[in-house]
Amino acid sequence: MVRQPIPVIIVAGFLGSGKTSLLNHLLRNPQGARIGVVVNDFGKINIDALSVAGQVDSTVSLGNGCLCCAVDASGLDDLLARLARPSSDIDVIVIESSGLADPRGMVRLLLNSTNPRLGYGGLVEVVDAAEFESTRQRHPELDQHLRFADLVLLNKTDRVDDADRLLELVRELSDGKPVLPTTHGRLDPALLFDPESVRQRRETVRQLSFDDLLADSHDDCDEHLHTAYESVEFAADRPVDPRALMRFLDSRPAGIYRMKGQVHFGVPGHEQKFTLHTVGDFLRFHRSRWARDEPRRTQLVVIGSGLDGDRVREDLHACLGGPDESDEHSMLDVLKFTRS
Numbered sequence: 001m002v003r004q005p006i007p008v009i010i011v012a013g014f015l016g017s018g019k020t021s022l023l024n025h026l027l028r029n030p031q032g033a034r035i036g037v038v039v040n041d042f043g044k045i046n047i048d049a050l051s052v053a054g055q056v057d058s059t060v061s062l063g064n065g066c067l068c069c070a071v072d073a074s075g076l077d078d079l080l081a082r083l084a085r086p087s088s089d090i091d092v093i094v095i096e097s098s099g100l101a102d103p104r105g106m107v108r109l110l111l112n113s114t115n116p117r118l119g120y121g122g123l124v125e126v127v128d129a130a131e132f133e134s135t136r137q138r139h140p141e142l143d144q145h146l147r148f149a150d151l152v153l154l155n156k157t158d159r160v161d162d163a164d165r166l167l168e169l170v171r172e173l174s175d176g177k178p179v180l181p182t183t184h185g186r187l188d189p190a191l192l193f194d195p196e197s198v199r200q201r202r203e204t205v206r207q208l209s210f211d212d213l214l215a216d217s218h219d220d221c222d223e224h225l226h227t228a229y230e231s232v233e234f235a236a237d238r239p240v241d242p243r244a245l246m247r248f249l250d251s252r253p254a255g256i257y258r259m260k261g262q263v264h265f266g267v268p269g270h271e272q273k274f275t276l277h278t279v280g281d282f283l284r285f286h287r288s289r290w291a292r293d294e295p296r297r298t299q300l301v302v303i304g305s306g307l308d309g310d311r312v313r314e315d316l317h318a319c320l321g322g323p324d325e326s327d328e329h330s331m332l333d334v335l336k337f338t339r340s
């Protein structure tokens, strides 16, 4: 089976906004995934029994199968390459970008990476609800950071009385990006990576591990988290018109954070399965063979916050019908975003 690239997620946000809290939350709730966390400074991460502080370019194995690395920016490229080696057996990598840095440099580094084992997993911007308005006045570039992000977390909502108003404001500034209210960075990990595919890949029968017990003992990943975002499913047997789908993907409805699934275009010469993966504006198809008995059909999951589910389904439905037969180049735009 072809291994999908390891998603690399960048967590950015102003000083003290809650980035480390989010990382600690993910490490406590890895959902069976081995997470590689890259930070500038170990001292910030709650490495349960270990007390390692301020090391650079070193790695610590955590009890739950996760790995934690401290690195300075210049070593990032090498470190990611090391983490992506099959022997490290990592499912997802999360990088905490330093509070003052412009995260676009890191995004560029990832998008330009030629390492086929690494994939772009999204830029998550953490915003401190209590400090947002005063920080914004001192650092107007914060507004821009919101627009670059793929997902915005309005964190520390427990510290404000007007969370709804702030949510509205941040949504407006974020230009259609999904914005989720959180406390202590408690985000459902399923929004960042796909626990189901990790599980399928890892094993079928497993004894209860320390990780399971730990996850059970924390109530911070329970069902109420799932109410914070929606997912819309779409399935169809008729082939999809590639140009129509690309138009949809070019101007995705507001609130979409991720899309994943398989697409059946059925265009002569391109009958293979196209697996779609989007995070924010990032878009990629992987082409592979259909299994012998696998039905040729399109199945997509669209995930986000503030989505209009009916509209998403209608828009996708409008993409069905196959391409115009006189259009020889109907797959051109899809192929630009395809890796075999």
Ligand SMILES: Nc1nc2c(ncn2[C@@H]2O[C@H](COP(=O)(O)OP(=O)(O)OP(=O)(O)O)[C@@H](O)[C@H]2O)c(=O)[nH]1
Pocket: 013, 014, 015, 016, 017, 018, 019, 020, 021, 022, 044, 098, 099, 155, 156, 157, 158, 159, 182, 183, 184, 185
């Ligand atoms: N009340 C409240 N406190 C929070 C919340 N999230 C984080 N904190 C606290 O805010 C402080 C800063 O949180 P961190 O997670 O360390 O923030 P950070 O963005 O990693 O900070 P830097 O790395 O210094 O930029 C800590 O004392 C957290 O416990 C929240 O949702 N509510």
